[in-house]
Amino acid sequence: MVDHARRATRPGFLDKPTLRGERVLLRPVTVDDVPALLPMFRDAEASRLTGSHGDGEPDEARIRTWYETRGAQDDRLDLAVVELTTGNVVGEAVLNAWDPGNESCGFRICLVPGTYGHGLGTEATRLIVGHGFEQLGLHRVSLEVYAFNPRARRVYEKAGFVAEGVLRDALLWEGERVDAVVMSILAPEWFRHRGRPEAADHGPA
Incomplete structure (x- = not known):
């Protein structure tokens, strides 16, 4: 049975929070952030890992x-x-493709070149996913990650995402067809480990 009163009191997606962790702070993105974010759009490797087809210099006005x-x-x-x-x-970090009828949404994250490998993406993932479950009342958050991006997959696994299946040949990149792995995390899983499944699995018996 759906608790309509509880749902009505929750903040919605129009509420843009600020979330603070130990290494990163998440806040509403603005147009003033575009200069800092442009390297994401200009980096060839970032485009490959996210499957972003495009020709030439990104359109800054459109961005x-x-x-x-x-x-x-x-x-x-x-x-x-x-x-x-x-x-x-x-x-x-983005929660998108909201499906209110099924209490689910998608997730994606992208960092500018040169900032990988310092735990920033993992913490940002935990912060925004936790907000989705704890404040927005989501039941499922999902994503797709390409087979040639094992580093990103590891970040998602560390935050509690579980592989569900494979979309075969989902991406055509420079003549190569690449699979995409579908991953998700469910509310009961989140509330069990709070985005730290390895710690939960190795806790006291």
């Missing part, structure tokens, strides 16, 4: 228009990832 409108979206949450030690915007 600015996109980020100008993020604060008004009531069906997705776009947050800038800020590194606390430097104050620099180092990427974005």
